[in-house]
Amino acid sequence: MTRGARLDRPRDDARDIALHVLSRVETGAYANPLLDGLLRQAEISAVDRALATNLTHGTLRWRGRLDYVLSHFARRPLEELPPAIRNILRLGAFQLLLLDRIPAPAAVDSSVELAKRYGHVGTAALVNAVLRRVAEGGAALPFPDPGADPVGHLAAAYSHPAWLVARWLARFGFAETRDLCETNNAPPPVALRTNRLLAAREVIAADLARDGIRTRPSAYAPDGLVVEAGERPADRESFRLGAFSVQSESSMVVSYLAGPSPGQRVAEVCSGRGGKTTHLAELMDDRGHILAVDAHKAKLARLRENCQRLSITIVHTQPADARGLPPSADFSVALADVPCSGTGVLARRPDLRWHRRPDSVTALNELQGELLAAAAGLLQPGGRVVYSTCSLEPEENEDVVARFLAAHSEFCALDLRAEVNLPSDAYAADGRSILLRPHRHHTDGMFMAKLRREIPQ
Numbered sequence: 255m256t257r258g259a260r261l262d263r264p265r266d267d268a269r270d271i272a273l274h275v276l277s278r279v280e281t282g283a284y285a286n287p288l289l290d291g292l293l294r295q296a297e298i299s300a301v302d303r304a305l306a307t308n309l310t311h312g313t314l315r316w317r318g319r320l321d322y323v324l325s326h327f328a329r330r331p332l333e334e335l336p337p338a339i340r341n342i343l344r345l346g347a348f349q350l351l352l353l354d355r356i357p358a359p360a361a362v363d364s365s366v367e368l369a370k371r372y373g374h375v376g377t378a379a380l381v382n383a384v385l386r387r388v389a390e391g392g393a394a395l396p397f398p399d400p401g402a403d404p405v406g407h408l409a410a411a412y413s414h415p416a417w418l419v420a421r422w423l424a425r426f427g428f429a430e431t432r433d434l435c436e437t438n439n440a441p442p443p444v445a446l447r448t449n450r451l452l453a454a455r456e457v458i459a460a461d462l463a464r465d466g467i468r469t470r471p472s473a474y475a476p477d478g479l480v481v482e483a484g485e486r487p488a489d490r491e492s493f494r495l496g497a498f499s500v501q502s503e504s505s506m507v508v509s510y511l512a513g514p515s516p517g518q519r520v521a522e523v524c525s526g527r528g529g530k531t532t533h534l535a536e537l538m539d540d541r542g543h544i545l546a547v548d549a550h551k552a553k554l555a556r557l558r559e560n561c562q563r564l565s566i567t568i569v570h571t572q573p574a575d576a577r578g579l580p581p582s583a584d585f586s587v588a589l590a591d592v593p594c595s596g597t598g599v600l601a602r603r604p605d606l607r608w609h610r611r612p613d614s615v616t617a618l619n620e621l622q623g624e625l626l627a628a629a630a631g632l633l634q635p636g637g638r639v640v641y642s643t644c645s646l647e648p649e650e651n652e653d654v655v656a657r658f659l660a661a662h663s664e665f666c667a668l669d670l671r672a673e674v675n676l677p678s679d680a681y682a683a684d685g686r687s688i689l690l691r692p693h694r695h696h697t698d699g700m701f702m703a704k705l706r707r708e709i710p711q
Contacts, residue, residue: 268302269345269364272309273372276341285314285605300485313341313348314604315439318413320347323395327387328380338372339381346385351392358389404428408435417612418597421647430693437693442601444481445472447501449564450536455479458497465490474676474697475506477536496564501529502602504644504690504700508591509533510674511688511702512640516541518586523547523576523629528557528569530591535566544569545585547576577624581631587638590629592622594643594650598699601692615647622654630658630665635709638668642702651701652687658705665705673704 265271275289289310293303313320321332324343332340346365349356362385369381398406404423409416412435422431446469448458459469459479467487472478480503487493488500509530514520516539525531525546535544546569548554554571561569595614596606622643630639641658643650659665669685680688680695688702 266296266298268298268306268309269368270371271296271306272313272345273338273341273368275310276313276344277337279314279605279608280337280341282609284603284609285310286603308353309345309348311441311604312352313344314608315601316348316352316413317344317608318409318415319411320344320351320413322397322410323347323351323388323392324384326395327392328384330380335380336373336377339369339377342368342372342381343384346381347388347392350385350389362386362389400428408432412436413439414600414607415610418607418610421615433693434691438600438604438607440601442502442692442698443696444487445475445501445503445506446479446481446487446498447475447506447533447536448477448479448498449496450477451540451565452497458492461492461497462487462490465492472503472506474674474695475503475510477533478503478506494563499529499532499560499564501533502698504598504695504697505529506533507674507676507688507690507697508589508640508642508700508702509537511642511670511704512587512589512638513673514538514542514587519543519545519584520587520589521545521547521585521629521632522589522591523579523625523632524591524593525557525571526550526553526591528553528560530589531557531569532560532564532566534587534589535561535568536564538568540566540568542568545572546570547572547574547579549573549575576628579628579632583632583634583637585632585637586634587640588629588632589640589642590626591640591642592625593618594622594645595647596644597646598644598690598692598701602698615645615649619649619654622650623657626654626658627662630662630705630707633707635707638704638706639665640702640704642700644698644700646689646691646699646701651689651703652682655687655703655705664708666708668704668706670702670704 271292275285279285324347342365346361349361350358365385366378366382369378397411400407405416405420408419414435448455455477462469467484468482469479470482472480514534514537520534522531525548531546551573554573595610600607626641667686670688671681671685680690690697690700692699
């Protein structure tokens with residue numbers, strides 16, 4: 255037995271990998287890239303890879319409920335336990351309470367073995383005792399009464415931070431907040447953007463079906479497919495050959511809203527790895543010019559790799575902070591898909607709910623406004639800029655746009671109801687912004703507005 259083994263290199267074991275990710279998330283790491291990297295290195299079966307993913311994402315999604323249950327059965331506060339032991343308890347409780355396929359004795363025994371590996375005799379005994387009590391009575395433990403304590407009820411039963419639940423209750427009411435939290439706890443659908451430069455959506459869907467990936471057409475994206483059955487589309491040869499990209503439906507809608515035409519000059523000021531950038535190029539039939547700006551050179555390198563895979567030639571990258579770009583009036587279309595709190599993608603990124611704090615929804619407001627202004631400053635008269643976030647919070651959405659318009663009288667917000675075809679409740683009352691909500695529209699949460707630089711009279 256090893257006392258206090260390090261968590262810097264997990265064994266090639268599903269539970270060990272999941273424990274490593276959960277513990278690193280508590281110190282600020284992001285789960286998805288860390289998990290992907292560990293799975294690439296691990297010599298384990300496809301079944302164990304799926305188990306590691308399920309254990310990691312499931313424990314993160316349900317961490318709030320798991321902690322609520324564990325706190326009733328552990329004689330020491332969870333925050334006083336070593337991080338490895340705390341997360342071993344969470345992993346074990348997740349298997350006991352929320353997974354059907356793993357027998358209770360196996361869930362307890364495997365957790366005790368982890369505690370022996372990363373703790374000592376005392377912590378192994380603690381894990382054994384607590385999880386046995388959870389197995390006996392955890393499922394019957396009542397949550398706070400929703401009438402007397404709606405925040406406590408939703409935070410515990412649906413595993414979201416109390417501060418975020420309180421925000422949403424004030425805006426959406428109990429039923430809609432409950433539905434939103436419930437949706438955030440379900441694995442999100444995998445969506446694919448077919449590459450119209452190579453073939454029609456129907457042709458690529460048929461090719462995927464022959465390769466074991468069954469899909470249906472996206473309700474909102476003319477180039478989109480939603481995966482209904484089949485594993486890991488990005489591992490298929492057709493992905494390597496550029497037939498499709500993995501991209502959420504809501505992200506595709508942003509590019510449709512931008513609406514670039516072949517031959518135009520387009521700028522994107524936060525291009526990242528280029529999901530929207532490459533979609534813009536496909537919508538332009540790879541004719542014209544796209545300036546892709548991002549402060550992170552590594553992301554631009556991935557963008558260039560994606561362009562090569564997708565047979566895109568019109569994207570030109572520039573590593574820079576877009577706020578330093580001089581006004582140019584050279585572009586017809588600009589896109590500012592800005593950094594945000596990410597409260598619209600908590601299903602896809604379950605660790606975000608535990609990383610964020612009450613000030614997260616205002617921490618980037620100044621940057622968001624400056625990036626919108628930078629994108630707008632590149633437009634010629636009559637040009638249009640799309641502002642978007644994956645946030646549900648007005649401080650990052652409507653408020654940023656309103657401040658920009660108050661300071662730039664040469665711009666106006668456009669009515670979007672004729673621009674893209676979405677459910678009526680996705681549009682603001684005046685039609686001048688869009689908010690896709692996960693529980694209503696079965697997409698990632700996404701805000702969009704489109705502003706036009708007026709032509710001087």
